[in-house]
Amino acid sequence: MSTSYLKKALYLFFLFFCFLSLSSCTHSFLDTTYHQQYRYLKKEKKQIESLPNDDFSVVFFVSARHLDYASAPRFLRSLDINPLSKKTRLSFGHAWFSLKGMEEEIIEGGHSGELGLNQAKYFEGVVNNIKYGYSNPDLIQKKQNHYERNPIKYLWETIYDGFFQIGNGGYSPTLALYVPLNKLQYKSLRKLVSEDNYNYFAYSISKNQCCNLIINMGKEIGLDFSAEKKISLPRYIQFDKESLRFWEDDIYSQFIFLSPDELEKSLLETAVKHPEFSIVTNLYRSLN
Numbered sequence: 640m641s642t643s644y645l646k647k648a649l650y651l652f653f654l655f656f657c658f659l660s661l662s663s664c665t666h667s668f669l670d671t672t673y674h675q676q677y678r679y680l681k682k683e684k685k686q687i688e689s690l691p692n693d694d695f696s697v698v699f700f701v702s703a704r705h706l707d708y709a710s711a712p713r714f715l716r717s718l719d720i721n722p723l724s725k726k727t728r729l730s731f732g733h734a735w736f737s738l739k740g741m742e743e744e745i746i747e748g749g750h751s752g753e754l755g756l757n758q759a760k761y762f763e764g765v766v767n768n769i770k771y772g773y774s775n776p777d778l779i780q781k782k783q784n785h786y787e788r789n790p791i792k793y794l795w796e797t798i799y800d801g802f803f804q805i806g807n808g809g810y811s812p813t814l815a816l817y818v819p820l821n822k823l824q825y826k827s828l829r830k831l832v833s834e835d836n837y838n839y840f841a842y843s844i845s846k847n848q849c850c851n852l853i854i855n856m857g858k859e860i861g862l863d864f865s866a867e868k869k870i871s872l873p874r875y876i877q878f879d880k881e882s883l884r885f886w887e888d889d890i891y892s893q894f895i896f897l898s899p900d901e902l903e904k905s906l907l908e909t910a911v912k913h914p915e916f917s918i919v920t921n922l923y924r925s926l927n
Contacts, residue, residue, distance in 0.1 A: 672709045679904045684911065686918045690817065695825035697860075698737040698817050698919060699853055700749075702810035703903040706731070714870055732899030733810040734849040734866075736856060738832065740825045746832065750852040751808060752801030752842025761844060764793035769883060791872055791885040794845065794894055801842030803834050811924060816906045817917040824860045831859050850897035862909055866902035869895045 690696075707713040735749030753760050759767055764774035772785025774793045820828070830836055832852070841847055850866040857864040871893050876883050886892060910916050 673707050673713075676708060677705055677900075679907055684907075684918050686921050687817075688922065690919065690922065691819065691917065693819040694740075695820040695822055696739045696817060697820055697825075697828060697856070698815055698923070699734070699856070699906055700736065700807065700810075700812040700815050700923070701734045701850075701853070701899050701903045701906060702732045702807075703813045703899045704732045705813075706898075706900055708868060708870065708898075708900075731844075733808050734853045734899050734902055735804070735807055735810075736832070736853060738825070738828055740820075740829060746829070747807070748803050748805045749808060749849045750801060750837075750839055750842070750847075751804035751849065752839075753798055753844075754800045756800050758796075758798045758800065759793070760798075761794055761796075764796065765790055765885075768793055789886040789888055789891045791891050791894075795843075797841050797843045797847065799840055799842070801839045801847075803832075803837075803839045807927070811927075812920055814903045814906055815918065815920040815923045816910055817919045818860070818862075818913075819915060820860065827859050828856055831856060845894070845896045848897060850899060850902045853902060854897075857909075864902060864905045864909065866897040866899070866905060867895060868898040868901050869893055 707716070733749060733751075735747065737745060737747040739745050755763065758764070759775050767774050767776055768787045768790030771781050772783070772787040773780045774796065837852070837855075838847070854864045854866060872885055872891065874884065874886055874892070876885070910918055
């Protein structure tokens with residue numbers, strides 16, 4: 640089986656899973672189940688038209704794609720074509736922050752990674768595990784025909800090419816939450832997000848990425864954000880006459896990761912609980 644064949648098969652799986660023989664996808668994206676997932680959007684607070692004049696503040700941004708988590712087929716299809724906008728962008732979304740402090744100093748950015756420089760990207764790593772039995776095989780390993788019981792396990796790996804990405808990373812926020820800070824809180828966050836302190840280099844879609852940074856910042860100032868989501872993974876997929884195995888051990892049958900969609904919900908719930916916080920999504924968009 641050629642590597643290009645594997646890539647094609649897996650790409651079709653990740654994008655069009657609901658059309659494969661594993662499952663049927665007969666539901667409309669915009670059915671009742673989908674709307675229930677995002678009913679929290681109706682609770683959004685009224686937005687302010689200008690930023691408060693606080694000496695210290697942080698704005699938490701999230702660009703949520705509003706994916707469909709009702710089932711694995713629907714999730715993967717919505718990952719390819721957004722249920723609401725109908726736009727195609729193979730992305731989970733993004734989260735970042737803007738920290739304002741001493742002498743109007745502003746630090747804006749977030750945690751990014753998966754560049755594929757020294758380790759395979761997640762998609763490539765799964766392909767390599769199926770093809771060679773190693774996620775990052777060298778020339779000798781490619782000839783060994785090693786058997787990997789759980790090729791999908793690469794999704795749990797940490798990729799050491801992460802970095803602090805300055806700015807919004809090319810994303811537009813679906814939610815921006817303004818939080819006033821005191822001087823002590825500002826200094827605490829300033830230290831936390833410092834590239835000398837925070838482990839940006841270690842990037843993991845399951846436990847250390849953009850959403851996790853925002854969650855850690857929230858904890859630092861006494862806010863309990865959450866972003867965890869869970870999806871089921873099939874044991875096999877069938878493509879033409881080939882059966883591609885993802886896992887044998889049940890521990891890999893479900894994947895838990897941090898989702899910008901869930902983080903958006905958490906930020907909105909926080910805004911409702913704290914009247915001193917403000918929604919500034921439209922204001923930020925108008926300035927950028």
